[in-house]
Amino acid sequence: MKLVLATNNQGKVREFARILEPLGIEVMTQKEAGVHLSPEENGKTFAENARIKALAVYRATGLPTVADDSGLCVDALDGEPGVYSARYYGEETPYEEKNRRLIEAVNASGKARTARFVAHITCVLSEEQILDCEGVCEGQIGHAPAGDGGFGYDPIFYVGGKSFAQLDGQEKDAISHRGKALQKLYEQLDALTKNQ
Ligand code: ITT
Numbered sequence: 001m002k003l004v005l006a007t008n009n010q011g012k013v014r015e016f017a018r019i020l021e022p023l024g025i026e027v028m029t030q031k032e033a034g035v036h037l038s039p040e041e042n043g044k045t046f047a048e049n050a051r052i053k054a055l056a057v058y059r060a061t062g063l064p065t066v067a068d069d070s071g072l073c074v075d076a077l078d079g080e081p082g083v084y085s086a087r088y089y090g091e092e093t094p095y096e097e098k099n100r101r102l103i104e105a106v107n108a109s110g111k112a113r114t115a116r117f118v119a120h121i122t123c124v125l126s127e128e129q130i131l132d133c134e135g136v137c138e139g140q141i142g143h144a145p146a147g148d149g150g151f152g153y154d155p156i157f158y159v160g161g162k163s164f165a166q167l168d169g170q171e172k173d174a175i176s177h178r179g180k181a182l183q184k185l186y187e188q189l190d191a192l193t194k195n196q
Contacts, residue, residue, distance in 0.1 A: 002026040006057035006067035011151030046120035058124040070119035076111035113140045119177040135180030
């Protein structure tokens, strides 16, 4: 099966392909499908924003489409940046600076460093058939960034002593929010195929 991926984030493109292609699901980016859309993400939840993106690209292509809305929720910052993760400290601000500022904010709070990555994935097969799944990965905001793999907030998000940016792709996928959500999506798609 083939899915169009409704994203403009190259980090997500790499991870979707890495996770889904070994499971026999081919991923085509929205750009490859000839769609140049960046719908306004005005939802209040990851689920609402994932649906906005998946439906917009599904309606533009007429092809089964998947979208991911995700973010980093930091307890010391009352769950922020959350759904604002891409825009936090400014959309154009380099992650090196965003990561440094986020560590400083957690340090200044004096609170616990616990945090989680959340990914909500919506797959639109048709207007009537829409699948939703979510994955969560618990971790901590480190005292300093480490590693050069991954993307975004990976260098400051630590699980078991290593940052996400220090893991290789398969190690990240095995525990990440996106890896868990995509595993659930695969199970739902597989069950649908078997019932047909
Ligand atoms: P699209 O909407 O085009 O998919 P986006 O980057 O704007 O791309 P989101 O609105 O879902 O996507 O924002 C997700 C942000 O959360 C992302 O830009 C990163 O800052 C952060 N994020 C999500 N998953 C991440 C991961 O696995 N590693 C590091 N940062 C991540």
